[in-house]
Amino acid sequence: MIARRAALGACAGVLALPLVADGAAVSADPDPATSLSTPRRDPYYPRVGSPVVDALHYDLDLTWRRAQRRLVGHETLTFRAAQSADTFTLDLGASMTVTAVEVDGVAVDFRRPDHDLIVEQPVVADATHTVTIDYDGPPQPVKAPSVRSDVETVGFHTTRTGRVWAMQEPYGAFTWYAVDDQPADKATYDISITAPAGWKGVSGGVLTGTETGGDGRVTTHWHLGSPTASYLTTIAIGPYRHRTVPGTDTVPRIDIWALAGDIGRLTRTYAKAGEALAWLERRLGPYPFDSLGILTVTGSTSAMETQTMVTIGDTPYATSPDVILHEFSHQWYGDLMTPSVWSDVWMNEGMATYLQAVWSSTQPGGTSTKRTLRDWASYDGQLRAESGAPAAFDRRHFGSSNVYYCAALMWARLRERLGSPLFWRLVREWPRSQAYGNGDYASITAWWSEQSGHDLSDFFRRWLLSTRSPAGS
Template sequence: MLRRHSFRVAAAAAAAVALLAWPASAGTDSTGAPGIGDEYYPNDGNGGYDVSHYDIRLKYQPASDTLTGTTTIVASPTQELSRFNLDFALPVKSVRVNGAKATFSQTADAEVVVTPARTAAKGSLLTVVVEYEGIPSQTKVNGQTLWKKTSDGAVAINEPHIARWWFPSNDHPTDKATFDVSVAVPTGVEVISNGALKSRAVQPGGWTRWNWRSTKPQATYLAFLTIGQFEIHQSTGHKGQPFITAYSEGLGEIEGPAKASLERTPEVIEFLETVFGEWPFEAQGGVVPKEGLTFALENQTRPTYAPGFFRNGNNINVVVHELAHQWFGDSVSVAKWRNIWLNEGFATYAPWLWSEHAGEGTAQEWFDFTYARYAENDPFWQVVIGAPGSGNEFHGAVYDRGAMALHAIRKTVGDKVFFQTVKTWTENKKYGNATIEEFKALAEVLSGKKLDEVFNTWLFTKGKPKLTPEVSTQGTERSAKVKEPKNAKKAIENQQILHDLSARAGK
């Protein structure tokens, strides 16, 4: 039975991919394309090569916000390659390809066009060494900078873009790689990044170098860097993995509730494994900087939270949300940004499942409460969350309607099939990329049902869906019948911060 299902799922997924395949922005002859082919962000990513590893070696001076770096990219050409692009905004000093100096040019929209001395053969080993120096907070792309200089350092965190302000890359979730991040800072300043802290070495001249390593495939926007005055805790997390949390010095009265929330990370992971499957990464943790951030982001292995999330006390829900992203968004990443519901829908639904687990309100109560919050004529219902449009990926509807959509699917196929589908999905797609259509195909195979109606109604149709008895027995508007789950007001506040588009876009 499992083998037959695996074959049918694979066939359905392949069909969905074939239907949704898109050509990358065309390169000519042996020239790599200047974009992956994502219509939301046409210049993101590059064609002609596949990156396997980034070695990012930096020196940062907090006082001047000067970043000096050498990034070595290990890749393989997917075609004969005589020219290719990198996504990067800081001024480049030199480029070497396979040991030889290469010529290059740099554009205002963060494209570095590289012409190697010799054409690289398809499938060969390609190494690209880029030297650079600049002031990230003063470097703009399309009129904005997403690197935040703080009073004691910097915060390099954002979605869907941040890499181009601190390392050259193939900047799209479809090209994942492993990472080494090594940063020298004045002694007494801390550096936090993804994965495990491999070493910390004092160097001559009053500098200390921090070396971090991520061993699982990671999208470029999920690589992050936080520099400043931090209290760092290292211990053992779920299943004996490294558990690293960091709290900015000067958090004041929110320090206690922040620690009370983040230090429960291993407990949350233990629960989420029961519904989503095995934890996909090699380390765990979280960071709370005191400034430079107004949202939370699911940086791989090390989610980072704005201090505002803890101003009213312990906030376990935001921790659950960002940890759910480790499966949905980090391990299983979008094939194109239009599929963002696969990330935000699951991450918003996860706190409903946690609430049920903690006895603070069932997922059904959360569905009814959320559905009743938005009147029928609310513009909220006009967002097509299955394809929200460029710049609209983090609209509140992608989160709240996204969670409601999952609950509607769950009620349609039943709990057993729903959670079987979720665990099969996270296992089959681990470290890969995915589309909504592939998820639908898997759910149809495992349920034996055609699910066009529920997917079309909740993901691709404007307007407030009419409730069916199998989804909810409540009416279409707020009424005394709708039970308000515990901590509902805090959850609403969380969502307002989580999908603050202007904050996440750096505007």
């Protein structure tokens, strides 16, 4: 997500996965075993997500009834029971009506308190099950735990003309499908979207097929084969059109999806997106997935790093090259390697903000990194006072500027401490060392200490856990 500074102006464990050798591309469509996760109840937002369900694969068959503003869904979820329990729970918006639930082909009872779908079926640890769910209703976004003006609500949004878009950090995927809505649980996806005649549904991953029915309705089929946290999924439905712009040797083309009347303008706007991607690949290594696209939506002024298909609000700032680079950088920091719990969003937002600043300093008319760091240092203390330390922020202030600018300044100071060659090598290696996995404060900080040969525990504690600014030290 992009940063906003309303007051100042815009400006544990880790899932053990094999180390990817530096310079080698990670698999774009990995073995399904990499969807194994260690789900946990997030300490900041415990009302969503469950430690019982380890989702492995979601198959969503969705139909949008524009006139009624209703979504009809048939979902098949394959999951591993992460622990034994008498029931298991998924998150699903309270406005959605569930008509049937089956587990392994047998109809079962269920309950629907608020946005919980409690399935009355015992599960045994490590057993794998398939649950099918039929549901429909008018999806409703939910209030964001944030003071940001650009993310007052999260989840599935419907415009007055019946178009659809979604952004859902830190949660909100549950507004349009039944899900274990927590960052620690990654899964693969197949999503089919049936849209009204003349419209198309867009999601993340690769478009594997398009069908037009006798009534003119169009069904698009999307395959997202890399393990993905629920907040990194996306959906949009409307009169969308598709074009491409040049990418890199790793990703020869970048897909552009925009509304019919905007596709020409936005294709020109994104014409040099491949240059931003190439710059990131020089810093971070080969792009880690098998496709990359930009989905532009009207109705939002923000932007999200939704995996393989970043979702961008149609505003001059959100569609700018700096923001595109910011969201692209999250494909490594945030998507390939994702925080286990939301208190560690500093890891990806701070790094994306720092990379954005370094990139901007290389562009014509860009601000020098030295000046940017001086600006960040000048308001580091104020941001901590307003929203808390980057790794211990006020949970009502999700996505506030402290996790962007305070954490970005930390990464810059770490570069000064370690020296550029070692710093950039570790920046490149960290997300690849836990490809498709998750990390938290303990694992991230321990890895950097071990790999750098320096005890950085006090450095990270001062920068990430203190409400007093260390910027002058």
